Amino acid sequence: MEQLHLKHFGPIQQAQVMLGDLNISVGPQASGKSLFWQLFKLVSDAPAVREEFLRFNIDWGKDSKGFLNLYFGEGMQYLFSGKTRVATESKSFDLETLFDRRKNGASNGESVFYIPAQRVMAVRDGLTRSFQEFRAGDPFVVREFSDKLHNLVQSEFAQTACLFPQANRLNSYSGCGAEEAGLAASMVAQYAAS
Structure with a gap:
């Protein structure tokens, strides 16, 4: 997907966004930035999103408003209206296509890693x-991000004293030595205390 076009989606009256490898938005609060990126994640990964909900036995049936509340968060069922239009450069989407688990087939995994504002x-x-420690009214992207972070901390980070940077994760850095591990632990402790 190279472009996402929106009309009448929540606070966004109209938007046409050209997408790259890394996308960052800046603007006033409550202008729709997070909602736009949540919708982008849903359009990109709808089958994977639906599978993640079902993995935790969260079922919205055929209720589109229920799905919107589950995905975007409690009270967000009115983001879509009869005027809402969502399209990429090659395909248009309606709300039913995004939430109906019988549409779009099986998931090929995720293509978007979303770091939520929340x-x-x-x-x-x-x-x-x-994931399951959150309320049903908390946004999907927060629950999913937290679950990925939780799994990473419980598995990979639990096996090392050095949280960042990890060996072979950055092009010009080979990994933590004792000095860096101590600095990383100190930074984590300072962050946790603040």
Whole structure:
């Protein structure tokens, strides 16, 4: 997908966005930035999103408003109206196509990794949270991001004293030595204390 076109979606009256490998939006609060990117994630990964909900036995039946509340968060059922239009450069989408689990076939996995503006919700009392620890009214992207972070902390990060940078994850860095591991632990402790 190279472009996403929207009309009458929540606070967004009209938008045409050209997409790249890394996309960042800047603008006033409540202007629709997060909603736009959540919709982009849904359009890109609808089968994977539906499968993730079903993996945790969360079923919206045929209720489109229920799906909108589950995906975007409680109270968001009115984002779509009869005037809402969503399209890429090659395909138009209606709400039913995005939420109906019988449409679009099986998932090929995710293509979008979304870091939500509400990412602070991913940690409670210094601990990461799994998908099912959230309320049904919390946005999907927050629940999914938190679950990925939780799984990463419980598996990969639990096996090393060095959280960042990891070996072979950056082009010009080979990994943590003792000094870097101590610095990383100190930075994590400072962050947790703030």
